[in-house]
Amino acid sequence: MTRLAVSTHEVWLELLMAGFMASGKSKQILFDFSDIVFRHFTWMEQYLIDEGIEYDYNRQSIPIKVDKLSVILADIAFRLRQIDLQLIVCGDQALCERITSDIGYITFVLNNIEDETVSAFDLSRKFGDCDLTQEATDALTLFLFEESYKEYELIMIYNYLKAHTQDHYLIRVFQILIDESFFHLKSFGQMMADMGILGVPRVIYKELYKITDVTQFLKDGINEEILAKEECKKLSEAVGNESVELSRFFDCINMQEDYHIELMKRALEHYESINNDK
Protein backbone atom coordinates (compact mmCIF):
# COMPACT_ATOMS: atom_id res chain seq x y z
CA MET A 1 0.00 0.00 0.00
CA THR A 2 2.90 2.38 0.64
CA ARG A 3 4.12 1.74 -2.91
CA LEU A 4 0.64 2.61 -4.15
CA ALA A 5 0.74 5.92 -2.27
CA VAL A 6 4.17 6.71 -3.72
CA SER A 7 2.95 5.97 -7.27
CA THR A 8 -0.08 8.17 -6.70
CA HIS A 9 2.12 10.98 -5.36
CA GLU A 10 4.21 10.76 -8.56
CA VAL A 11 1.19 10.79 -10.89
CA TRP A 12 -0.32 13.76 -9.04
CA LEU A 13 2.85 15.78 -9.74
CA GLU A 14 3.16 14.53 -13.32
CA LEU A 15 -0.42 15.60 -14.06
CA LEU A 16 0.27 19.00 -12.54
CA MET A 17 3.39 19.39 -14.71
CA ALA A 18 1.44 18.30 -17.80
CA GLY A 19 -1.10 21.01 -16.95
CA PHE A 20 1.68 23.62 -17.04
CA MET A 21 2.76 22.34 -20.47
CA ALA A 22 -0.72 22.31 -22.00
CA SER A 23 -2.75 25.21 -23.33
CA GLY A 24 -6.42 26.09 -23.68
CA LYS A 25 -9.08 23.72 -22.40
CA SER A 26 -6.60 20.85 -21.82
CA LYS A 27 -4.78 22.86 -19.17
CA GLN A 28 -7.79 23.10 -16.87
CA ILE A 29 -8.70 19.44 -17.44
CA LEU A 30 -5.19 18.37 -16.41
CA PHE A 31 -5.19 20.64 -13.36
CA ASP A 32 -8.55 19.21 -12.29
CA PHE A 33 -7.27 15.63 -12.73
CA SER A 34 -4.16 16.55 -10.79
CA ASP A 35 -6.36 17.80 -7.93
CA ILE A 36 -8.38 14.56 -8.01
CA VAL A 37 -5.25 12.41 -7.84
CA PHE A 38 -3.91 14.53 -4.98
CA ARG A 39 -7.12 13.72 -3.12
CA HIS A 40 -6.59 10.01 -3.88
CA PHE A 41 -3.16 10.41 -2.33
CA THR A 42 -4.53 11.97 0.86
CA TRP A 43 -7.20 9.27 1.16
CA MET A 44 -4.56 6.56 0.78
CA GLU A 45 -2.48 8.36 3.39
CA GLN A 46 -5.43 8.28 5.79
CA TYR A 47 -5.81 4.55 5.15
CA LEU A 48 -2.12 4.02 5.98
CA ILE A 49 -2.50 6.02 9.19
CA ASP A 50 -5.66 4.15 10.18
CA GLU A 51 -3.92 0.82 9.57
CA GLY A 52 -0.81 1.92 11.48
CA ILE A 53 1.41 1.46 8.42
CA GLU A 54 4.67 3.46 8.32
CA TYR A 55 4.97 5.72 5.28
CA ASP A 56 6.82 8.76 4.01
CA TYR A 57 6.80 11.21 1.12
CA ASN A 58 9.84 9.74 -0.65
CA ARG A 59 9.39 9.12 -4.35
CA GLN A 60 11.42 8.67 -7.51
CA SER A 61 12.38 11.65 -9.65
CA ILE A 62 9.82 12.14 -12.42
CA PRO A 63 11.14 12.67 -15.95
CA ILE A 64 8.90 15.25 -17.61
CA LYS A 65 11.02 16.70 -20.39
CA VAL A 66 9.06 16.07 -23.58
CA ASP A 67 8.63 17.76 -26.94
CA LYS A 68 5.01 16.71 -27.36
CA LEU A 69 2.21 16.72 -24.80
CA SER A 70 1.03 13.30 -25.99
CA VAL A 71 4.26 11.70 -24.72
CA ILE A 72 3.73 12.73 -21.10
CA LEU A 73 0.00 11.97 -21.30
CA ALA A 74 0.81 8.43 -22.48
CA ASP A 75 3.21 8.01 -19.56
CA ILE A 76 0.57 9.26 -17.11
CA ALA A 77 -2.00 6.85 -18.54
CA PHE A 78 0.50 4.00 -18.20
CA ARG A 79 1.25 4.90 -14.57
CA LEU A 80 -2.47 5.17 -13.78
CA ARG A 81 -3.06 1.68 -15.17
CA GLN A 82 -0.22 0.42 -12.95
CA ILE A 83 -1.92 2.04 -9.95
CA ASP A 84 -5.20 0.40 -10.91
CA LEU A 85 -3.46 -3.00 -10.94
CA GLN A 86 -1.84 -2.33 -7.56
CA LEU A 87 -5.16 -1.43 -5.91
CA ILE A 88 -5.59 -5.08 -5.03
CA VAL A 89 -3.47 -4.45 -1.93
CA CYS A 90 -5.87 -1.80 -0.62
CA GLY A 91 -8.29 -3.14 1.96
CA ASP A 92 -10.77 -0.28 1.63
CA GLN A 93 -13.24 -1.49 -0.99
CA ALA A 94 -15.07 1.81 -1.38
CA LEU A 95 -11.80 3.67 -1.88
CA CYS A 96 -10.60 1.12 -4.46
CA GLU A 97 -13.82 1.36 -6.43
CA ARG A 98 -13.68 5.14 -6.41
CA ILE A 99 -10.06 5.27 -7.60
CA THR A 100 -10.63 2.59 -10.27
CA SER A 101 -13.60 4.50 -11.59
CA ASP A 102 -11.64 7.79 -11.67
CA ILE A 103 -8.70 6.12 -13.42
CA GLY A 104 -11.00 4.69 -16.08
CA TYR A 105 -12.42 8.13 -16.82
CA ILE A 106 -9.13 10.02 -16.60
CA THR A 107 -7.30 7.65 -18.97
CA PHE A 108 -10.24 7.85 -21.40
CA VAL A 109 -10.05 11.66 -21.44
CA LEU A 110 -6.23 11.70 -21.64
CA ASN A 111 -6.40 9.54 -24.77
CA ASN A 112 -8.57 12.17 -26.41
CA ILE A 113 -6.65 15.30 -25.51
CA GLU A 114 -5.36 17.06 -28.60
CA ASP A 115 -1.60 16.85 -28.99
CA GLU A 116 0.51 19.99 -28.96
CA THR A 117 4.15 21.04 -29.05
CA VAL A 118 5.65 21.71 -25.63
CA SER A 119 7.78 24.81 -25.07
CA ALA A 120 8.12 24.50 -21.29
CA PHE A 121 11.76 23.36 -21.55
CA ASP A 122 13.13 25.68 -24.25
CA LEU A 123 15.16 27.76 -21.74
CA SER A 124 13.96 30.98 -23.41
CA ARG A 125 13.53 32.75 -20.07
CA LYS A 126 11.18 35.23 -21.74
CA PHE A 127 8.04 36.08 -19.85
CA GLY A 128 5.27 36.94 -22.31
CA ASP A 129 5.79 40.32 -23.94
CA CYS A 130 7.79 41.65 -20.97
CA ASP A 131 11.24 42.85 -21.85
CA LEU A 132 12.87 42.19 -18.48
CA THR A 133 16.47 43.26 -17.83
CA GLN A 134 19.05 40.50 -17.41
CA GLU A 135 19.19 41.23 -13.68
CA ALA A 136 15.40 41.03 -13.32
CA THR A 137 15.29 37.83 -15.40
CA ASP A 138 17.95 36.20 -13.24
CA ALA A 139 16.22 37.28 -10.03
CA LEU A 140 12.90 35.94 -11.31
CA THR A 141 14.52 32.65 -12.40
CA LEU A 142 16.07 31.98 -9.00
CA PHE A 143 12.90 33.06 -7.19
CA LEU A 144 10.74 30.66 -9.21
CA PHE A 145 13.01 27.68 -8.55
CA GLU A 146 13.28 28.44 -4.85
CA GLU A 147 9.64 29.24 -4.27
CA SER A 148 8.04 26.53 -6.42
CA TYR A 149 9.93 23.97 -4.32
CA LYS A 150 9.01 25.84 -1.13
CA GLU A 151 5.29 25.80 -1.97
CA TYR A 152 5.42 22.06 -2.71
CA GLU A 153 7.28 21.55 0.56
CA LEU A 154 4.63 23.55 2.44
CA ILE A 155 1.78 21.59 0.85
CA MET A 156 3.38 18.35 1.99
CA ILE A 157 4.26 19.58 5.49
CA TYR A 158 0.79 21.02 6.15
CA ASN A 159 -0.75 17.90 4.65
CA TYR A 160 1.28 15.70 6.98
CA LEU A 161 0.42 17.84 10.00
CA LYS A 162 -3.24 17.89 9.04
CA ALA A 163 -3.29 14.11 8.64
CA HIS A 164 -1.76 13.65 12.10
CA THR A 165 -3.92 15.94 14.18
CA GLN A 166 -7.45 15.51 15.48
CA ASP A 167 -7.84 19.20 16.36
CA HIS A 168 -10.49 20.84 14.17
CA TYR A 169 -9.07 24.35 14.45
CA LEU A 170 -5.61 23.23 13.36
CA ILE A 171 -7.07 21.11 10.55
CA ARG A 172 -8.90 24.19 9.26
CA VAL A 173 -5.77 26.37 9.38
CA PHE A 174 -3.60 23.72 7.71
CA GLN A 175 -6.21 23.23 4.96
CA ILE A 176 -6.30 26.97 4.24
CA LEU A 177 -2.50 27.03 4.04
CA ILE A 178 -2.51 23.98 1.72
CA ASP A 179 -5.03 25.69 -0.59
CA GLU A 180 -3.00 28.90 -0.58
CA SER A 181 0.22 27.05 -1.38
CA PHE A 182 -1.52 25.27 -4.26
CA PHE A 183 -2.37 28.66 -5.78
CA HIS A 184 1.23 29.81 -5.37
CA LEU A 185 2.67 26.55 -6.74
CA LYS A 186 0.36 26.68 -9.75
CA SER A 187 1.20 30.34 -10.39
CA PHE A 188 4.97 29.83 -10.12
CA GLY A 189 4.92 26.57 -12.07
CA GLN A 190 3.02 28.24 -14.90
CA MET A 191 5.53 31.09 -14.99
CA MET A 192 8.37 28.54 -15.14
CA ALA A 193 6.68 26.75 -18.05
CA ASP A 194 6.11 30.08 -19.83
CA MET A 195 9.81 30.88 -19.38
CA GLY A 196 10.89 27.43 -20.61
CA ILE A 197 12.42 26.35 -17.29
CA LEU A 198 9.84 23.96 -15.88
CA GLY A 199 11.09 21.44 -13.33
CA VAL A 200 9.49 19.06 -10.82
CA PRO A 201 10.06 20.15 -7.21
CA ARG A 202 12.63 17.93 -5.57
CA VAL A 203 11.85 15.23 -2.98
CA ILE A 204 11.40 16.54 0.55
CA TYR A 205 13.76 15.60 3.33
CA LYS A 206 11.88 13.44 5.85
CA GLU A 207 12.71 15.46 8.91
CA LEU A 208 11.07 18.52 7.37
CA TYR A 209 7.57 17.04 7.58
CA LYS A 210 7.95 14.41 10.30
CA ILE A 211 7.90 17.24 12.79
CA THR A 212 8.40 16.55 16.46
CA ASP A 213 8.26 20.18 17.65
CA VAL A 214 5.17 21.82 16.15
CA THR A 215 5.69 25.01 18.17
CA GLN A 216 9.17 25.53 16.73
CA PHE A 217 7.94 24.65 13.25
CA LEU A 218 5.24 27.32 13.43
CA LYS A 219 7.72 29.90 14.77
CA ASP A 220 10.18 29.09 11.97
CA GLY A 221 7.32 29.16 9.49
CA ILE A 222 6.34 32.67 10.54
CA ASN A 223 9.93 33.84 10.04
CA GLU A 224 10.08 32.15 6.65
CA GLU A 225 6.90 33.89 5.58
CA ILE A 226 8.46 37.22 6.60
CA LEU A 227 11.49 36.39 4.42
CA ALA A 228 9.20 35.37 1.54
CA LYS A 229 7.47 38.75 1.82
CA GLU A 230 10.84 40.47 1.46
CA GLU A 231 11.64 38.39 -1.63
CA CYS A 232 8.29 39.29 -3.21
CA LYS A 233 8.85 42.97 -2.46
CA LYS A 234 12.33 42.92 -3.99
CA LEU A 235 11.06 41.10 -7.06
CA SER A 236 8.11 43.44 -7.48
CA GLU A 237 10.54 46.37 -7.46
CA ALA A 238 12.97 44.61 -9.84
CA VAL A 239 10.30 43.97 -12.48
CA GLY A 240 8.17 47.05 -11.76
CA ASN A 241 9.54 49.15 -14.62
CA GLU A 242 9.10 46.44 -17.23
CA SER A 243 5.85 44.79 -16.20
CA VAL A 244 3.04 46.26 -14.14
CA GLU A 245 1.26 42.88 -14.31
CA LEU A 246 4.18 40.96 -12.77
CA SER A 247 4.76 43.66 -10.20
CA ARG A 248 1.09 43.59 -9.14
CA PHE A 249 1.23 39.79 -8.97
CA PHE A 250 4.17 39.81 -6.57
CA ASP A 251 2.55 42.55 -4.49
CA CYS A 252 -0.53 40.32 -4.23
CA ILE A 253 1.55 37.31 -3.14
CA ASN A 254 3.33 39.55 -0.64
CA MET A 255 0.00 40.61 0.90
CA GLN A 256 -1.23 37.01 0.99
CA GLU A 257 1.79 36.14 3.13
CA ASP A 258 0.45 38.56 5.77
CA TYR A 259 -2.65 36.42 6.18
CA HIS A 260 -0.53 33.25 6.34
CA ILE A 261 1.52 34.82 9.12
CA GLU A 262 -1.65 35.74 11.00
CA LEU A 263 -3.04 32.21 10.59
CA MET A 264 0.20 30.66 11.78
CA LYS A 265 0.29 32.97 14.80
CA ARG A 266 -3.27 31.92 15.67
CA ALA A 267 -2.39 28.25 15.12
CA LEU A 268 0.64 28.68 17.39
CA GLU A 269 -1.46 30.34 20.10
CA HIS A 270 -4.10 27.61 19.81
CA TYR A 271 -1.54 24.79 19.81
CA GLU A 272 0.19 26.19 22.90
CA SER A 273 -3.14 26.65 24.71
CA ILE A 274 -4.32 23.07 24.07
CA ASN A 275 -0.95 21.72 25.13
CA ASN A 276 -0.90 23.86 28.29
CA ASP A 277 -4.34 22.48 29.16
CA LYS A 278 -3.05 18.90 29.03
Add this chain to the structure above:
Amino acid sequence: MNFDSVLLEHMMEPKNYGELESHNSEGIGKNPENGEKVIVFLDVKGSDPTIEDISFQAIGCMTTVTAGSIITSEAKGLTFSRAQDLIAATLGILDDVPPEEAACSEMVVLALKAAMDTYMERRKDFEFPVISYKIENSCYPQNNTPVGDLKDD
Protein backbone atom coordinates in the same frame (compact mmCIF):
# COMPACT_ATOMS: atom_id res chain seq x y z
CA MET B 1 24.65 33.01 -10.40
CA ASN B 2 25.37 32.88 -14.13
CA PHE B 3 22.42 31.05 -15.68
CA ASP B 4 23.87 29.23 -18.68
CA SER B 5 21.98 26.31 -20.19
CA VAL B 6 24.01 23.68 -18.31
CA LEU B 7 23.24 25.31 -14.99
CA LEU B 8 19.56 25.67 -15.84
CA GLU B 9 19.37 21.97 -16.73
CA HIS B 10 20.81 21.08 -13.31
CA MET B 11 18.22 23.34 -11.67
CA MET B 12 15.32 21.93 -13.66
CA GLU B 13 16.30 18.33 -13.10
CA PRO B 14 18.90 17.91 -10.35
CA LYS B 15 20.98 14.80 -10.96
CA ASN B 16 21.43 12.09 -8.29
CA TYR B 17 18.85 13.64 -5.97
CA GLY B 18 17.22 11.53 -3.25
CA GLU B 19 18.25 8.71 -0.97
CA LEU B 20 20.23 5.95 -2.69
CA GLU B 21 18.32 2.69 -2.17
CA SER B 22 21.45 0.61 -1.92
CA HIS B 23 24.25 2.47 -0.14
CA ASN B 24 27.05 1.45 2.20
CA SER B 25 28.08 4.87 3.43
CA GLU B 26 26.76 8.35 4.03
CA GLY B 27 28.07 11.68 5.24
CA ILE B 28 26.76 15.08 6.21
CA GLY B 29 27.92 18.63 5.47
CA LYS B 30 26.13 21.27 7.47
CA ASN B 31 25.86 24.96 8.03
CA PRO B 32 25.66 25.64 11.77
CA GLU B 33 24.46 29.21 11.05
CA ASN B 34 21.07 28.27 9.70
CA GLY B 35 20.53 24.52 10.04
CA GLU B 36 20.97 23.83 6.31
CA LYS B 37 22.59 20.52 5.52
CA VAL B 38 23.51 18.11 2.75
CA ILE B 39 23.65 14.35 3.09
CA VAL B 40 25.59 12.31 0.53
CA PHE B 41 24.92 8.59 0.05
CA LEU B 42 27.58 6.35 -1.49
CA ASP B 43 27.61 2.87 -2.91
CA VAL B 44 31.30 2.00 -2.78
CA LYS B 45 32.81 -1.10 -4.37
CA GLY B 46 36.24 -2.67 -4.87
CA SER B 47 39.53 -3.08 -3.00
CA ASP B 48 40.56 0.27 -4.47
CA PRO B 49 37.40 1.96 -3.19
CA THR B 50 35.40 3.34 -6.08
CA ILE B 51 32.18 5.37 -6.02
CA GLU B 52 29.88 3.08 -8.01
CA ASP B 53 26.84 5.20 -7.28
CA ILE B 54 26.13 8.40 -5.41
CA SER B 55 23.16 10.55 -4.44
CA PHE B 56 22.42 13.47 -2.18
CA GLN B 57 19.61 15.23 -0.38
CA ALA B 58 19.59 18.75 0.93
CA ILE B 59 17.82 21.00 3.33
CA GLY B 60 18.98 24.14 1.64
CA CYS B 61 18.61 26.59 -1.18
CA MET B 62 18.62 26.07 -4.94
CA THR B 63 22.32 26.93 -5.13
CA THR B 64 23.08 24.02 -2.80
CA VAL B 65 20.94 21.64 -4.87
CA THR B 66 22.60 22.78 -8.10
CA ALA B 67 26.06 22.36 -6.56
CA GLY B 68 25.04 18.90 -5.34
CA SER B 69 23.85 17.93 -8.79
CA ILE B 70 27.10 19.03 -10.43
CA ILE B 71 29.53 17.69 -7.83
CA THR B 72 27.87 14.27 -7.45
CA SER B 73 27.82 13.92 -11.25
CA GLU B 74 31.56 14.59 -11.28
CA ALA B 75 32.22 12.16 -8.43
CA LYS B 76 30.30 9.20 -9.84
CA GLY B 77 32.67 6.45 -11.00
CA LEU B 78 35.77 7.96 -9.35
CA THR B 79 38.15 6.07 -7.11
CA PHE B 80 38.53 7.58 -3.63
CA SER B 81 41.93 8.89 -4.64
CA ARG B 82 40.45 10.76 -7.63
CA ALA B 83 37.50 11.91 -5.55
CA GLN B 84 39.93 13.40 -3.00
CA ASP B 85 41.47 15.37 -5.89
CA LEU B 86 38.00 16.58 -6.87
CA ILE B 87 37.35 17.71 -3.29
CA ALA B 88 40.70 19.50 -3.05
CA ALA B 89 40.28 21.20 -6.42
CA THR B 90 36.75 22.35 -5.59
CA LEU B 91 37.74 23.72 -2.18
CA GLY B 92 40.66 25.49 -3.91
CA ILE B 93 38.31 27.18 -6.35
CA LEU B 94 36.01 28.19 -3.49
CA ASP B 95 38.90 30.04 -1.82
CA ASP B 96 38.55 32.72 -4.50
CA VAL B 97 34.78 32.98 -4.24
CA PRO B 98 32.96 35.32 -1.80
CA PRO B 99 32.10 33.28 1.34
CA GLU B 100 28.34 33.68 0.94
CA GLU B 101 28.59 32.18 -2.57
CA ALA B 102 31.06 29.47 -1.52
CA ALA B 103 29.07 28.19 1.47
CA CYS B 104 26.61 26.03 -0.52
CA SER B 105 29.26 24.24 -2.60
CA GLU B 106 31.45 23.80 0.46
CA MET B 107 28.56 22.05 2.21
CA VAL B 108 28.24 19.54 -0.66
CA VAL B 109 31.98 18.89 -0.88
CA LEU B 110 32.22 18.34 2.88
CA ALA B 111 29.27 15.94 2.75
CA LEU B 112 31.11 13.94 0.07
CA LYS B 113 34.29 13.95 2.15
CA ALA B 114 32.30 12.90 5.24
CA ALA B 115 30.72 10.00 3.31
CA MET B 116 34.13 8.80 2.11
CA ASP B 117 35.61 9.10 5.61
CA THR B 118 32.62 7.23 7.05
CA TYR B 119 33.22 4.44 4.56
CA MET B 120 36.90 4.15 5.51
CA GLU B 121 36.04 4.06 9.22
CA ARG B 122 33.36 1.42 8.63
CA ARG B 123 35.96 -0.86 7.06
CA LYS B 124 37.43 -1.04 10.56
CA ASP B 125 34.19 -0.73 12.55
CA PHE B 126 30.99 -1.72 10.75
CA GLU B 127 28.84 0.34 13.12
CA PHE B 128 30.83 3.57 12.91
CA PRO B 129 28.38 6.52 13.03
CA VAL B 130 27.79 8.86 10.11
CA ILE B 131 30.45 11.58 10.02
CA SER B 132 29.32 15.19 9.85
CA TYR B 133 31.47 18.25 8.98
CA LYS B 134 30.61 21.92 9.45
CA ILE B 135 31.35 24.51 6.79
CA GLU B 136 33.68 27.44 7.42
CA ASN B 137 32.19 29.91 4.95
CA SER B 138 29.26 32.05 6.03
CA CYS B 139 26.07 31.98 4.01
CA TYR B 140 25.38 35.60 4.83
CA PRO B 141 27.18 38.52 3.16
CA GLN B 142 29.53 40.29 5.57
CA ASN B 143 27.90 43.19 7.46
CA ASN B 144 24.54 41.53 6.84
CA THR B 145 22.78 39.66 9.57
CA PRO B 146 20.15 37.01 8.89
CA VAL B 147 16.51 37.98 9.34
CA GLY B 148 14.50 36.07 11.92
CA ASP B 149 15.44 33.29 14.28
CA LEU B 150 17.87 30.62 13.24
CA LYS B 151 16.82 27.01 13.02
CA ASP B 152 18.28 24.59 15.50
CA ASP B 153 21.35 22.75 14.29
